[in-house]
Amino acid sequence: MTAIKLVQGDITRQSVEAVVNAANSSLLGGGGVDGAIHRRGGPAVLEDCRKLRASQYGKGLPTGRAVATTAGELDARWVIHTVGPVYSREEDRSALLASCYRESLRVADELGARTVAFPAVSAGIYGWPMDDAARIAVETVRATPTDVEEVTFVLFDESAYRAFAAQVPSEEK
Structure with a gap:
């Protein structure tokens, strides 16, 4: 079973083999986590993303999908870019969000x-x-067969950390 760990902090400072980027479909950087990963990862990450756009993802990476690039200057080997869905009260997009974690x-x-x-x-x-995002994230990681030994959810602030902590029994953290 995959171990689940929670950390409050900066995802660009994590020492792991792969950092997941909450990317936009362009793969060319943006705000939030996406911008931070591109800034800290440096030009090599953007260069790999541009190559992906020039080949199989000319129209961008579809929502719910994932693709890897180099991690550049991050303390990781790879960045896995995934495009999450925009939340909607009118349409249930939770399957797309779960797909981000599975993919x-x-x-x-x-x-x-x-x-x-x-x-x-x-x-x-x-x-x-946040509470629903945490539930979907943790349930999906637990239910997905994988060889990944440890998943760390890196939460930017205390409220996000609390939302995820509510989904992970204390003996797992």
Whole structure:
């Protein structure tokens, strides 16, 4: 079973094999986690993303999918970019959010990554309520068969940490 760890802090400072980026579909950087990963990772991350856009992702990475690039200057081997859905009160997009975690773990398995750091995908600018984002993230990671040995959810602030902590029994943390 995959161990789940929670950390309050900066995902760009994690020492893991793969860091998951809550990317936008362009793969060319943005705000929040995406911008931070591109800034700290440096030009090599953007260069790999541009190559992906020039090849199989000319129209961008679809929501719920994941793809890997180099991690550049991050203390990781890879960045796994995934595009979360924008939250909607009118349409249930939770399957797309769950797909971000499943697809990221699938890519991690293909890479041979055993330690992966995730942000709270879609819970920032995309407006997903943190408690629900935490529930979907933790349930999906627990239910997904993977060779990843340790998943660390890296939460930016205390309220996000509390939302995730409510989903993970204290003996697991």
